[in-house]
Amino acid sequence: MDFKLVIEKLLTSFNEQGVHYALIGGMALGAWGVPRGTVDIDFLVNRDDMEKVDAIMQKLGYECKYKTENVSQYLSPLNIFGEVDFLHAFRSPSLSMLQRAVDGGIFNGSITIKVLKVEDLIGFKVQAMANDESRKPVDLADIESLMSEHKSRIDWSVVEEYFVLFGLDELFNELRGKYGND
Numbered sequence: 206m207d208f209k210l211v212i213e214k215l216l217t218s219f220n221e222q223g224v225h226y227a228l229i230g231g232m233a234l235g236a237w238g239v240p241r242g243t244v245d246i247d248f249l250v251n252r253d254d255m256e257k258v259d260a261i262m263q264k265l266g267y268e269c270k271y272k273t274e275n276v277s278q279y280l281s282p283l284n285i286f287g288e289v290d291f292l293h294a295f296r297s298p299s300l301s302m303l304q305r306a307v308d309g310g311i312f313n314g315s316i317t318i319k320v321l322k323v324e325d326l327i328g329f330k331v332q333a334m335a336n337d338e339s340r341k342p343v344d345l346a347d348i349e350s351l352m353s354e355h356k357s358r359i360d361w362s363v364v365e366e367y368f369v370l371f372g373l374d375e376l377f378n379e380l381r382g383k384y385g386n387d
Contacts (some may be wrong), residue, residue: 206287208232209312211246215289216318218261224250227306228320229292229329236309236320239350247286247331248319251303252295262289292329302328323355328367335371352384361385 212232219226228236250258255277256324259269266286267279277291294300311319320331327348334344340348342371352359368377 207285207326208246208287209316211286211289212311212316212318214265215246215261216316218264219258220279222257222261223260223305224254225294226254226319227365228309228311228318229326230290232311233309233320233326236311236318237323237326237351238354239347240349241350245290245367247290247292249294249299249303249306250291251300252336252343255291255293262379276283277374298328323358324360324363324367327351327359327364331371331373333366335373349380349384354382356384 218224227233227249228247229249230245230247232240232246234241237316248365258277262269262279265281267281267284267289269277270280271278277289277293280287281287282305292299294303302321305322305325306319307322309318311317320326330344330348330351334341334348352364364380368374
């Protein structure tokens with residue numbers, strides 16, 4: 206998959222169409238200085254913009270392989286374009302995450318893209334870990350990498366809310382003790 210080519214095409218179309226998005230997943234980690242391999246591109250998108258997104262993806266030759274109320278997965282028959290996943294923001298917390306998204310640099314700063322704040326990216330990782338135990342090793346490693354890299358700038362109260370929401374208070378306390386700057 207040519208990640209840079211796909212991102213450039215998507216950003217051009219998203220900006221032309223006024224799509225409200227933020228980069229999440231493995232590529233978002235890279236935007237925050239925590240590089241990790243990934244096989245796809247993941248976005249959080251306002252659900253109200255999903256008709257626009259679907260038209261953009263179809264125009265680029267993608268097929269929607271999976272769609273629910275919460276997520277859409279697109280796959281190109283051309284390996285160079287690969288897979289792009291969209292989480293649909295329609296509940297208050299995810300819509301707030303989109304509003305808080307900031308500009309970040311990817312591909313050594315050559316592309317500026319909206320990316321979730323570190324705290325919200327951790328929140329998604331906490332949710333994924335809580336919902337699927339098999340994801341815990343990768344998601345916990347991502348969380349720890351983000352905390353280690355940004356420990357002095359993290360709003361720990363926001364991060365704590367995500368852990369408490371998913372019943373992971375003890376894990377939060379352990380990680381705060383390890384990475385917190387108190």
